[in-house]
Amino acid sequence: xxxxxxxxxxxxxxxxxxxxxxxxxxxxxxxxxxxxxxxxxxxxxxxxxxxxxxxxxxxxxxxxxxxxxxxxxxxxxxxxxxxxxxxxxxxxxxxxxxxxxxxxxxxxxxxxxxxxxxxxxxxxxxxxxxxxxxxxxxxxxxxxxxxxxxxxxxxxxxxxxxxxxxxxxxxxxxxxxxxxxxxxxxxxxxxxxxxxxxxxxxxxxxxxxxxxxxxxxxxxxxxxxxxxxxxxxxxxxxxxxxxxxxxxxxxxxxxxxxxxxxxxxxxxxxxxxxxxxxxxxxxxxxxxxxxxxxxxxxxxxxxxxxxxxxxxxxxxxxxxxxxxxxxxx
Amino acid sequence: xxxxxxxxxxxxxxxxxxxxxxxxxxxxxxxxxxxxxxxxxxxxxxxxxxxxxxxxxxxxxxxxxxxxxxxxxxxxxxxxxxxxxxxxxxxxxxxxxxxxxxxxxxxxxxxxxxxxxxxxxxxxxxxxxxxxxxxxxxxxxxxxxxxxxxxxxxxxxxxxxxxxxxxxxxxxxxxxxxxxxxxxxxxxxxxxxxxxxxxxxxxxxxxxxxxxxxxxxxxxxxxxxxxxxxxxxxxxxxxxxxxxxxxxxxxxxxxxxxxxxxxxxxxxxxxxxxxxxxxxxxxxxxxxxxxxxxxxxxxxxxxxxxxxxxxxxxxxxxxxxxxxxxxxxxxxxxxxxxxxxxxxxxxxxxxxxxxxxxxxxxxxxxxxxxxxxxxxxxxxxx
Numbered sequence: 131x132x133x134x135x136x137x138x139x140x141x142x143x144x145x146x147x148x149x150x151x152x153x154x155x156x157x158x159x160x161x162x163x164x165x166x167x168x169x170x171x172x173x174x175x176x177x178x179x180x181x182x183x184x185x186x187x188x189x190x191x192x193x194x195x196x197x198x199x200x201x202x203x204x205x206x207x208x209x210x211x212x213x214x215x216x217x218x219x220x221x222x223x224x225x226x227x228x229x230x231x232x233x234x235x236x237x238x239x240x241x242x243x244x245x246x247x248x249x250x251x252x253x254x255x256x257x258x259x260x261x262x263x264x265x266x267x268x269x270x271x272x273x274x275x276x277x278x279x280x281x282x283x284x285x286x287x288x289x290x291x292x293x294x295x296x297x298x299x300x301x302x303x304x305x306x307x308x309x310x311x312x313x314x315x316x317x318x319x320x321x322x323x324x325x326x327x328x329x330x331x332x333x334x335x336x337x338x339x340x341x342x343x344x345x346x347x348x349x350x351x352x353x354x355x356x357x358x359x360x361x362x363x364x365x366x367x368x369x370x371x372x373x374x375x376x377x378x379x380x381x382x383x384x385x386x387x388x389x390x391x392x393x394x395x396x397x398x399x400x401x402x403x404x405x406x407x408x409x410x411x412x413x414x415x416x417x418x419x420x421x422x423x424x425x426x427x428x429x430x431x432x433x434x435x436x437x438x439x440x441x442x443x444x445x446x447x448x449x450x451x452x453x454x455x456x457x458x459x
Numbered sequence: 460x461x462x463x464x465x466x467x468x469x470x471x472x473x474x475x476x477x478x479x480x481x482x483x484x485x486x487x488x489x490x491x492x493x494x495x496x497x498x499x500x501x502x503x504x505x506x507x508x509x510x511x512x513x514x515x516x517x518x519x520x521x522x523x524x525x526x527x528x529x530x531x532x533x534x535x536x537x538x539x540x541x542x543x544x545x546x547x548x549x550x551x552x553x554x555x556x557x558x559x560x561x562x563x564x565x566x567x568x569x570x571x572x573x574x575x576x577x578x579x580x581x582x583x584x585x586x587x588x589x590x591x592x593x594x595x596x597x598x599x600x601x602x603x604x605x606x607x608x609x610x611x612x613x614x615x616x617x618x619x620x621x622x623x624x625x626x627x628x629x630x631x632x633x634x635x636x637x638x639x640x641x642x643x644x645x646x647x648x649x650x651x652x653x654x655x656x657x658x659x660x661x662x663x664x665x666x667x668x669x670x671x672x673x674x675x676x677x678x679x680x681x682x683x684x685x686x687x688x689x690x691x692x693x694x695x696x697x698x699x700x701x702x703x704x705x706x707x708x709x710x711x712x713x714x715x716x717x718x719x720x721x722x723x724x725x726x727x728x729x730x731x732x733x734x735x736x737x738x739x740x741x742x743x744x745x746x747x748x749x750x751x752x753x754x755x756x757x758x759x760x761x762x763x764x765x766x767x768x769x770x771x772x773x774x775x776x777x778x779x780x781x782x783x784x785x786x787x788x789x790x791x792x793x794x795x796x797x798x799x800x801x802x803x804x805x806x807x808x809x810x811x812x813x814x815x816x817x818x819x820x821x822x823x824x825x826x827x828x829x830x831x832x833x834x835x836x837x838x839x840x841x
Contacts, residue, residue: 179654181524192664202654204527205663206550210520213512217480217524217532218654220508224479224530229656247520250513 148176155198156190160357162347162364163187163263166321167234170261170345171201173328174335178230179218180204183211183239186270187263209243211235212251215258223257230335233260237278238268240344241302252311252340259334259341265349266301273352277302280372281425282418283404285352290407295414308342309381315341317377317385321348322364323448326375326387333377346373354403366398369445371426374433388437388444392430395423463633465596465626469535469561470495472603474505475641476559478533479648480525482510482518486540487573488623489563493535515540519547522558526551527662529655531607531648532558537623538565541579545586548616552587553678554663557610557650558617560588561603564724564774565623566809574810575623577724580751581775581783587678589617589685590752591704592723596626596633598704602749604636605692605704608645612692613685614652620751622725624810636700644699682753689750705747707755710762712745718825719763719799721746721788722772726813730772733818741822748784756791763792766799768825774807781805781833806836 150171157164167187171178182188182205191198192205206214215233222229233251235244240262248260267285268274275288280301284290288297308316315337319327327345334341348364350357367373370393377385396419399405408415408422430436437444463471469492473481481500483493499505508525512518518534525532536544541562551558562580566572580590589609593599599621606617621627652660666674690706697703711727712720712734720730720743727747734742746762746769748755763769769792771785780786785803792798802824807813817836824830 177656179528179656189665192661194664194666194670197661197664199661200659202656202659203661204524204654205661206520206523206554207546210516210523210547213517213520214524214527216510216512216517217482217521217526218528219524220480220482220510220521221525221528221530221532224506224508246513247517250517253513254510 147172150174150176150199150201151191152198152200154196156193157186158351158357160350160360162321162349162360163236163265164190165360166263166327166345166347169321169324169327170232170331173331174230174232176201177228178232180232180234181206181211181214181218183235183244184208185236185239187234187236189270208239210247211239211244212248212258212260215260216251216254216256219256219258231258233258235260235262236269237262237264237266238276240264241277241304249311252308252313252342255339257339259331259343262304262342262344263347264344265347265352267349267352269349269352278304280422282408282422284407285404295407295418296404305344305376305378309378312381313340313342314338315377315379317342318344318346318373318375320346320364320368320373320375322361322368323375323387326443326448330377352404354406355401359401363398363401365445366393366401369393370395370398371430371435372398372422374429374435376433383433386433386435387448388441389430389435390437390440390444390446392436395419395426460632460634462630463635464491464628464630465599465621466491466628467495468596468600468633468635469603469621470499471635472600473533474499475636475638476604476607476645477531478507479530480508480510480522480532482512482521482525482532482534483536484512484515484518484540486515486537488565488627489535489537489540489561491627492561492563515543516547519544519551522560523547523551523556526556526558526650527652527654529648529650529653533560534558535561535563537563538567538579541583542567545583548583548586548588550663551616553674555614555678555681556616557614559603559606559610560616560618562618562620563623563627564620572809575625576774576808576810577620578775580618580620583618584752584783587615587682588752589613589615589682589689589750590620591617591689591750592620592748593626594725594727594747596629596631597702599626600633600635601696601700601702601704604641604644605696608692609685609688611649613681613688614650615681615685620724625725634702640699644696686750686753686755705749707750708758708762709747709749710744711747713742714744716742716744717765717767718822719744719746719766719769720772720821721748721769723748723751723784724774726772726774726807729813729815730818733815737818743822751784754787754791759788759791760795763799764795768802769799770802770804770821770825772804772806772821774805776805776808776835785833801832802830803833804836811837
C-alpha cells in the first residue's frame with residue numbers, strides 16, 4: 131500500500147501539468163491576473179468551458195488570430211459573463227453533460243457592471259464557478275476607480291490632490307453580498323497562496339450549484355509597483371488583514387487562513403504608488419493610514435484571524451509546504 | 460385549423476422546433492409567448508431548460524451561452540427589452556451565433572407606451588440579424604419554423620418581428636404544423652463552432668484594425684447570401700406544410716397598377732381588405748416587405764420598375780430625418796431607368812389605429828402631385 135501510494139505520487143509529480151492558459155499571451159510583466167488565471171485553469175483541468183467578461187484577461191489572451199487558451203472559451207460583453215455561463219450550464223444540463231462551467235471577470239465585471247447578471251445567476255442556482263480576478267480598478271481602460279478600489283487609493287478617476295486623498299468611498303464587501311445569496315460555496319483567495327487557491331477552485335467545482343471565488347491579484351501598472359513584487363504585495367495584503375482569506379458555505383464562514391504575525395498595513399501600502407500620497411508630511415495622510423489600519427484590525431477581529439500558535443496552513447506556512455507530496459497522499 | 464391567440468400559437472410553434480434552452484424576461488406584449496412556453500415545460504410537454512432571467516440583457520446572454528455550448532436556443536422580447544439587449548444582440552450577430560428571437564413589436568419610451576409600432580426592431584436594424592416581419596399570425600407560425608432553419612444554416616441570428624397586440628393578443632383560426640412536419644423540415648441543431656473541451660475554440664476574441672474590416676465584410680456577405688436562403692427556406696417549408704410566407708418580398712393586389720404601396724407587418728391585412736373593397740381603378744399594387752435585413756434591393760427594384768408612384772408606409776420614425784425604410788427604398792430604386800416617385804408615410808405610432816380609410820388617404824396622396832415626400836400621418840400638417 132505504502133509503495134503504491136508513493137508510486138502514484140511520484141507519477142503525478144512527473145506528469146506535465148495541464149495548462150489551460152499558455153505562455154505567450156500579452157499580459158504585463160508581473161501580472162497577478164495572468165498568474166491567477168493559469169493557476170485556476172490548472173486546478174480546474176481540461177473538461178471545462180469558460181465564459182470571460184471583457185477586460186485585461188480577455189484582451190491579453192486573445193488578440194486575433196492568436197489565443198493563449200487551451201480550453202473552450204467564449205467572450206461576449208463586459209457585464210454578462212455570469213449570464214453567458216448560465217446559458218452554457220443550461221445547455222450542458224439539458225444535454226446531460228458533466229463538463230464544468232467557469233465564469234471569469236475582473237472586479238468591474240463582478241462588483242459593478244456584471245453584478246446584476248452575477249446575482250441572477252446565483253439566485254437561479256446555476257452550477258457555475260464564478261471567479262473574480264480582483265485587481266481593484268478598471269485596469270484595461272487605464273486604471274479608473276471601481277466599486278472594488280480600496281478607500282484612499284489613487285486611480286485616474288480618484289486622484290489625490292489638495293482637496294482629495296484618493297478614493298473617498300469604501301471597497302465594496304463583495305463576499306458578504308455574495309454570501310447573502312446563501313450559495314453553497316464562496317471564498318476569497320490570493321495569488322500569493324497558490325495551493326490554497328487551487329484547493330478552493332477544486333472545491334468550487336466539486337460543489338453542486340453556484341460557487342464564487344474572489345482572487346486578489348496585484349496589478350503592477352495600476353498599483354504602481356515593480357512586477358517582481360506582485361506575489362510579495364499580494365501576501366502582505368493577506369498578512370496585514372486587509373484581504374482576509376475566507377471560505378463560506380451557505381452564508382456562514384467555515385474556514386479562514388490564520389495570520390501568524392500580522393503586518394502593519396503601512397508595510398503593504400508603502401510598496402505601491404497608488405498609496406504614495408499617504409506617506410507624506412500631511413495630517414490627512416496619517417488619518418487615512420490610521421483608517422486603513424483600523425479596517426485591517428476589524429477584519430482580524432471579525433474573522434478571528436489571529437492564530438495563537440504557528441499552523442501549517444497559516445499565512446507563513448500555507449505557500450511553502452506540501453507542494454505535490456502531501457496533497458496527493 | 461384551430462382558434463389560437465397569436466402568442467399561444469408562437470409558443471407552441473417554438474416548442475415544435477424543440478429548443479433546448481429558452482431564456483426570457485417579461486415585457487408587454489411578449490409575455491404570453493414566454494408564459495406559453497413555460498407552461499408547456501411545466502406540463503412536461505417540452506423538454507427544455509427554461510431560464511427566467513433577471514433582465515433582457517441576461518436573456519440574450521443566456522441564449523448566446525446556450526447556443527455556443529451546442530443547444531438550440533430561443534428568446535423573446537420587445538421595446539425597452541430589445542434596447543437593453545442591444546449590445547448583446549450586436550455581439551450575437553457579430554459572433555455569428557445561430558439563435559431565434561421573437562420581437563413582439565412595441566413603441567419605445569419616452570413617452571412610455573406599451574402599444575404597437577416598429578421602433579424597437581428598427582433600432583436594431585444594423586445589429587446584423589436577419590429580420591423577418593410577419594403580416595399575420597399564420598405567417599408568425601410559419602416564419603418561426605423557418606427562422607430556426609435559417610439561423611442554423613446561415614450561422615446568423617434571426618429576429619421574427621410580430622406586431623404587439625395586433626398579432627400577439629389576437630385570437631384567430633390558425634393551422635399549427637404537426638411535429639412530424641417540423642421534424643422533417645428542421646434537422647437537429649448543429650453549430651460548427653460550438654465549444655468543445657476535446658477541440659477548444661476561443662470565441663469572441665479581440666480583433667484589431669488589420670482584421671476587423673474582413674470580419675465585418677464576412678458578416679455583410681453572409682447576410683446578403685441569406686437572401687437566397689430565405690427564399691429557399693420559404694419554398695422548402697411550403698413543400699412540407701403547403702404554406703409560404705412570401706420569401707423576401709411579396710407582390711399582392713393589382714399587378715398592373717401604376718401606384719404601389721409598400722409596407723411591412725400586420726397593417727398589410729388592413730390595406731388588403733380595403734383594396735378588395737375598392738373599385739378596380741382604385742386598386743394598387745401592394746408590396747409586402749418580409750425581409751428587412753437582408754434588404755432585398757434587387758427584388759424591390761424589379762417589383763417597382765414600372766410604377767409611377769410608390770408609397771412607403773412604415774411604423775417607426777427617425778426624428779430629425781423622417782422615415783427609416785423610405786430612404787432605403789428610394790435608394791434601391793434610384794438606378795431604375797424611370798424610378799417611381801417615393802412618398803414616405805410614418806403611421807400607427809404607439810398603437811395609433813390604422814383604419815380601413817387609411818388606404819384611401821394613401822391613394823389620394825399618391826395621386827396628388829405636390830405632396831411632400833415625407834409625412835407623419837395623423838399629425839396636424841398631414
